[in-house]
Amino acid sequence: MAARAIMIQGTGSNVGKSMIVAGLARALLRRGLSVAPFKPQNMSNNAAVTADGGEIGRAQALQARAAGLAPHTDMNPVLLKPETDTGAQIIVQGKRRGTRAAGSFMRDKAGLLDAVLESFHRLAAQYDIILIEGAGSPAETNLRHGDIANMGFAEAADVPVILIGDIHRGGVIAQIVGTHTVLDAADRARIRGFAVNRFRGDLSLFDNGRDDIAARTGWPSLGVIPWFWEAWKLPAEDMMDIASRPGGACKIVVPQLERMANFDDLDPLAAEPEVSVEIVPPGRALPGDADLILIPGSKSTIGDLAYLRAQGWDIDILAHHRRGGHILGLCGGYQMLGKTIDDPKGVDGRPGKVEGLGLLDVHTVMGGDKRVTLSSARTIQGDLPVDGYEIHMGQTTGPDCAGAWLTLEGRDEGAVSADGRVRGSYLHGLFTSDAFRAGFLAELGHKASAQYGAGVDDTLDALADHLERYLDIDRLLQLAEPLA
Template sequence: MKTTLESLMVQGTTSDAGKSVLVAGLCRVLKRKGISVAPFKPQNMALNSAVTEDGGEIGRAQAVQAQACGLKPTIHMNPVLLKPCSDTGAQVILQGKAITNMEAVGYHDYKLVAMNSVMDSYQRLSDSYDSVVIEGAGSPAEINLRENDIANMGFAEKADIPVIIVADIDRGGVFAHLVGTLALLSESEQNRVKGFVINRFRGDIALLQSGLDWLEERTKKPVLGVLPYLHGFDLEAEDAINDRQVENSDTKLNVVVPVLTRISNHTDFDALRLNPDINFRYVGKGERLTGADLIIIPGTKSVRSDLEYLRTQGWDDDINRHIRLGGKVIGICGGYQILGETINDSFGVEGAPGTSEGLGLLPITTDLTQQKTLSNVGGTLKLFGEEISISGYEIHVGVSEVNATQPITLETGFLDGAISSCNHVFGTYLHGLFDASEIVPLIGRWVGVEEIETVDHVNNNEKAIDRIADAIEDHMDLKKLWPSLF
C-alpha cells in the first residue's frame, strides 16, 4: 500500500543559494526513512544535462538528486529544460525532447503551454512515489518573471505544495534576502511558506541567534534550520563553473580547459579537478592556454560560434604551439568537432547555415543534424597500448565521418572517437569519460605522467550526498515539515 507524505518545494532567495544540494539532501534523508521519494524541478535553465533511462534529456542536478533517491533519472523529473544558445534565446526541451529554439519574449508566452507538461510530469511522479521534493529556479521574487510563472510560486500554487525558502548567509545580507523575498510574494504565496533555511553558516550559532529571533518575529515564519558551511564539500554543479580544487603542493599533471561562451557539461572535469595529483585550471577570456601538459576542449551548445570565439582569443595558436612542444590535446563532444577539419550546418541548427573550418587536428568532418543523439553508453577504450572499460553518455547534434583510428568500441558494436596519426590529439563524443576510476591514470600515462592517483568519482558523489543529508538531520527541525515521520 502506498504511503503518502506531503511533498515539499525548496525555493531560494537567489541562484546558487543551495536549492539543488538541499533537495538532494532531503531526498536522501527521506530515503533513509524508508520513504520512496523522487526529485522534481518544473523548469531548469542549464547547459549541464544528463541522459535519462527513457532516452530524454534533463538537468544534471536532477540526475544527482535521483541518485540521492536511489533512482534512475527520468524525463519527468525535469519536464522543462532550457539550454541557452545566445544571450536572449535558448533551446527548449520538453519532457526530454528538444522541440525548438525560442527567444526569451516568445518563451514567456509559451510557458502557458509548458505548464501542461509540468503538471503532467508532476502528477506521474506523485502517483508513483510516496513523496516528491521539488526544486525551484532562481528566485520567486523576480517581478518581471512572475506572470505565467511555472518554475516557482506559479507551480506551487497550481499544485498546492508547501514551500521553504533557503538563503546563503556566506554571501552576506541573508536577512534582507529572506525578508525581501517574502515581502514580494502575494498573500496566498506568503501563507504557503512554511519557514526558512539559512545555508553555509560559519562560526558560533550563538552570535546569530538574535538575528534569527528578529527574523521569526518580523515574518512570523520559523527558521527551520541553519546549515553549516561544509568545508571541502563538492557535488556536481547545476550550471555555474566550480573551480575549487583539493589542496596538494606536489601535483604531477597540469590540465587546462578553455571556458567557451556556451561551455556545456563541465561536470565532465570534476574527476580531474578534484584529483590531488592534478593541477586543474579553467582559462577564461584574455588568458593564455599555457603551462599545460594536457589541454581539453570542452563541449559547447554552440560549436561553430565557440570555434570562432576560440580563434578570437588566440587559443588556436596556443593549442598548435602546445602540440609542437609535445603536449597532448583532448576534445569532448563539441570540442571533438572543433578539433576536426570542417563543421557543416546546412540546416541552420545552431544559427545561420554555413560551414566552418575546424582546427584541422583530427581527420574528421562533421555535419550538424536536426536530430539530437541522446544515449547512455558503455564500452572499451584502447589508448597507449592499454584497454580499459569505460562508460559515459552522448548529448550532441552532428554526425562525424572519421578517417583515423577510433579508440572506443561501444557495447553496441559502433566505434567512437579518433586519435591523430601523431598520437597527440584524441577526441570523443562521450561525456562522463573521466568518471571511471581507471581512466585518469591511463590518460596520465598517455600524456607521459606515471602513477596518477585513482579517484572514485561516483563514490565521492555518494559521500557528498550523505554528508549534506547528515547536516540536514543534525541542524534542521524536520518535525515541523513532516511531523508524522520525525
C-alpha cells in the same frame, strides 16, 4: 497513503537549493522513505541523459542518485538550454520541442504547465515524498504571470514552500524579508518556514539575525546551515559552480567557453589527488605548462569556436601541441579540433561553415537527429570498460577516425591524430570509469587513486549528516502536506 510534497525555493539563483534537495533526499531515504526529486523548470547546458534517451538537468540526476533512483525525465519536465544571450532550446519531458527567444518563451508557455503537472503527479503516485526545487527566486515579480518554476507551480500543485537564503553572499536578512515584502498575500502564505545557508563561523553570532527574520516575516526558522566544505566533490550543474581545483603535478587546463556544456567530465579528474584542473576564464592565456588541454562540450560549437579564437586560445592550443603537449576534445570540443565544421541549417546555432583548429584530420557536418543516449564502450587499447552518454548533433568523419580509440555498440568511436597526442570523442562521462581514468592519466605519466562513484556517494552521506545536524528535518516533514 497519499504522497507528501514540499518545495524548496531560494531568495536567488545559486543559493544552494540543489544541494539541499540532494542532501534531504539522501537523509529521507536513510529514514526509510521513498523519495523523488522534482524541478518543474530548469535552465542549464549541463544536461544528464536518462535511460529512455531524454535530457534533464544534471542536478536532478544527482538528486535521483541521492534518493537511490535512476534519473527520469519526469524529474525535470522543462529544461531550457541557452544557445544565445536571448534564446534557448526547449526540452519538454526529455525531448526537444524547438528553440525559442526569451521574450517569446515568457509570453507563451502554452501546454508547459500541463506537462509539468502531469510529470509531477506521475511521481507522486509512486513515492512517499516529492522534494521540489524552485528556480531562481519567487521575488522576481515581473515573472510571476505564467510562472511554472516557483510560486506558479506551488499554487497549481497546492504545495507548501520553504525559503532558503544565502548568507555567504551577504544581506541575507534583506534577501528573506525582502522576498516576504514583495510577494502577494497568497504566495506569502505558501511559505511555511525559512533556512539560512552557507554560514561560516560561530553560529550563535547569527541568533539575533535569525530571530529578526522570524519576527519580521512570521515564518519559523528551520535552521542555520554552515558551509558544507565537501560540496566541491559533488558534480556541479551551474557554470557559476565550476572552479579550478588545485591538486598534484598533473596539470589539466580547460578554456572556459561561453556556451560550455556537459562539463561534468571535469569532476572525476578534479577528484584525483595527483591532478590539478585549471579553468581559464576569458581574457587570460592558456598556461604553457599543461600536461593536457581539454576542450569541453559546447551548446553552440561554431559560436564557441569563434569565442575561443577571440581569446587567442587557438594560438595557445597550437603552441601547446608544437611543444609536444596532449589535447582532448569532447563532443563540441572534438568538432572544434577538426578541419571544418559545416552547419548548413543552423541546427547548433547560426548557419555557416568554418575552419576548425585543424589538429584532427576530420570534418563535421551538423544535421540529422539529435543523438541522446546512455552508452557503454570499451577502449581499443587495453579493452577497458567505459560508461558514459552521448548528447550531440552532427556526424564527424575523416582519415583520423581510422585511429578510433573506443568501440561503442559495435562501431568505432572517436579520432586520434597521426602523432597520437590529439584525441576527440562524442562520449561524455568517460572519466567516471575508474580504470579508464587511471589508464588515461598513466599515458600522461601520472597515477590515479580515486574511486569516483564511491566518493560521490560518501559525500552525499556526509551532506545528509550535515543537514540532519543543522536543519530541522522533523519539522520539515511535518510541514510537507499530503497531496489532494
